[in-house]
Amino acid sequence: MALDREEILSLCEKAVKVAERHGADEAEAYFCQTSRTAVGIERGQLAKSVSHIDQGLGIRAVYNKAVGFAYTNIVAEKTVEETAGKAVNSAKASQPDKDWKGFPDKRCLINVEETFDGKILELSSEELVNLATRMLDTALEMDKRVFVTDGEVESVYAAKALVNSYDVTNFDQGTFASCGLATLARDVNYVTPVCFEWDAKRTFEINPEHVGREAARLAVSALKAETIPTKPYTVVFAQVAMQLLLSYTLINAVKADYVQREQSALKGKIGERIASENVTVFDDGILKGGLRTWRFDDEGMERRRTAVMEKGVLKSFLYDNYRAKKEGVESTGNAYRGGAAPYMEVPAIEATNFRFAPGNKSADELVSEIDSGILVYFLQGAHSSNPVSGEFSVVAVPSWRIEKGEIKNAVKGAMLSGTVFDVLKNVSALANNERQVGALVAPWIRVENVKVIGR
CATH class of the missing domain: 3.30.2290.10 (PmbA/TldD superfamily)
Structure with a gap:
């Protein structure tokens, strides 16, 4: 009962x-x-x-x-x-x-x-x-x-x-x-x-x-998919694709437990520029209507809005009570108990509503400025990304070719490779079509010079 x-x-x-x-x-x-x-x-x-x-x-x-x-x-x-x-x-x-x-x-x-x-x-x-x-x-x-x-x-x-x-x-x-x-x-x-x-x-x-x-x-x-040549492309990441990429790389890299165990490439980089100045990220545990919004985290700390990156500069890591006290700082309210039955778990650090500040362009305007690129909706193999180095090699499926500012036919079997930190440094614009997938709250994100391997 x-x-x-x-x-x-x-x-x-x-x-x-x-x-x-x-x-x-x-x-x-x-x-x-x-x-x-x-x-x-x-x-x-x-x-x-x-x-x-x-x-x-x-x-x-x-x-x-x-x-x-x-x-x-x-x-x-x-x-x-x-x-x-x-x-x-x-x-x-x-x-x-x-x-x-x-x-x-x-x-x-x-x-x-x-x-x-x-x-x-x-x-x-x-x-x-x-x-x-x-x-x-x-x-x-x-x-x-x-x-x-x-x-x-x-x-x-x-x-x-x-x-x-x-x-x-x-x-x-x-x-x-x-x-x-x-x-x-x-x-x-x-x-x-x-x-x-x-x-x-x-x-x-x-x-x-x-x-x-x-x-x-x-x-x-997605019918009538075609192969594309291997070369660097401008890539527009839709929300699910970006969520899959970041879940195994950036989000882990900003967790204090990863940092303290020296499993994060961002250790010691607070105050340094790690991304394009177009990138501002907040972990917003009190976001209006957020899928992970609650009044308190899973060990009783008040939820808050934490600046993770501002104009590409790393500002803070995410902390629970234990890791914060170990380092002598304040918890950011990121203790989380996951799974189907959270009461069976002890708290771990997790992002709440990991929000990329949206840009001013519509999705159509974002695409219209691309001469040659691809739009990626989903990634296969993101779970095998290296959480320490941020390296990834993933299949972009489904995805679509962009030519002279228009979305064209679907792309068959293209692979993307690189590091998440290069992706962040090469963000040229963000659209205003924000939505939430899991912890990620983001619009479409446009990235330059992504290595794409065609068939």
């Missing part, structure tokens, strides 16, 4: 007190509750409707600077007491950490905007089926060559709370609505790569018809 705010906080407070009673010097209780309903699409048909509620409690306990952890998804009083005891026993059996300097103390939290919508809570499975049907039908009506491989419409409610020994008593809740569709097109002897379109919001403002139309349009435009 789902718990309300008072019940959740009471449960967390009890867990902390029990851990202290078992001998913990300090303790922390993190509660997470999610309610998810989704309607799936498989092979061009509505496939399934799934509703799921999950909740659980993760407890960290500290004994003599050693940190122990235990969790449970059974939130009965007896189980919580047992879990708190396990966390303390885990700490007593662990080695002390000389760098441990305590959990965060109480902070003032600010209100965030457009992260909760009661309309999403009220959505029924039937209404989600209707949204999925509209999205699917719109795509299939666009062109008979379009085939829908899969898709989904989803509504999510999430609540989280954190209580610790230093009077931190935090609670927040949020909603999410999303729809996405994957398509391909078939014509005679050619099948396109899979193309994808999506819409995700914290409020109920998704547009399934637009997603269906755009997913179909992309697939049809």
Whole structure:
């Protein structure tokens, strides 16, 4: 049964007190509750409707600077007491950490905007089926060559709370609505790569018809792909492509744990220019309507807006409480517990809403200034990029050739290679068509002199 705010906080407070009673010097209780309903699409048909509620409690306990952890998804009083005891026993059996300097103390939290919508809570499975049907039908009506491989419409409610020994008593809740569709097109002897379109919001403002139309349009435009010569090109990275590239390179490079372990090429470069002056990046944990916006991070620190780069100059790394105290600086509020059940995880550093400041040009204007280039929507192989050096070698698929300011035919089998730091230094312009994919909030980004290997 789902718990309300008072019940959740009471449960967390009890867990902390029990851990202290078992001998913990300090303790922390993190509660997470999610309610998810989704309607799936498989092979061009509505496939399934799934509703799921999950909740659980993760407890960290500290004994003599050693940190122990235990969790449970059974939130009965007896189980919580047992879990708190396990966390303390885990700490007593662990080695002390000389760098441990305590959990965060109480902070003032600010209100965030457009992260909760009661309309999403009220959505029924039937209404989600209707949204999925509209999205699917719109795509299939666009062109008979379009085939829908899969898709989904989803509504999510999430609540989280954190209580610790230093009077931190935090609670927040949020909603999410999303729809996405994957398509391909078939014509005679050619099948396109899979193309994808999506819409995700914290409020109920998704547009399934637009997603269906755009997913179909992309697939049809990927027909009749041609090879291109190997040479440096001007490349426009769409949001998904840039998100894939940065997730395994730049975003890791600005995390304080990577820096302190000497696994970041940016160690010691605060105040240096590492990118084009066109590049300004903020990690904005309080972004209005941001997909990763919350009032506090996953160890209770207030969320904030952190300047990572300003006009190409590196300004700050991203910190959680542990890494910040180790370095003698303030946490940036980037502690994060991921996965399907966050209460099962201990915090790690992660970007929130990693936002590239948009430019003034429309997407069409950005493209119109290119004599010879390619537009890249997706990258294959980005996960194999080197997080230390920033080196990458990826397949740009789907992608389209740009000639004399116009988007032309699709490109077959092109590869991009280089380093993410060269990409950042060669950013010549950013469009104003900003949207969010995962942690990344960005427009189309135009980069000069990218090495492209054709077939």
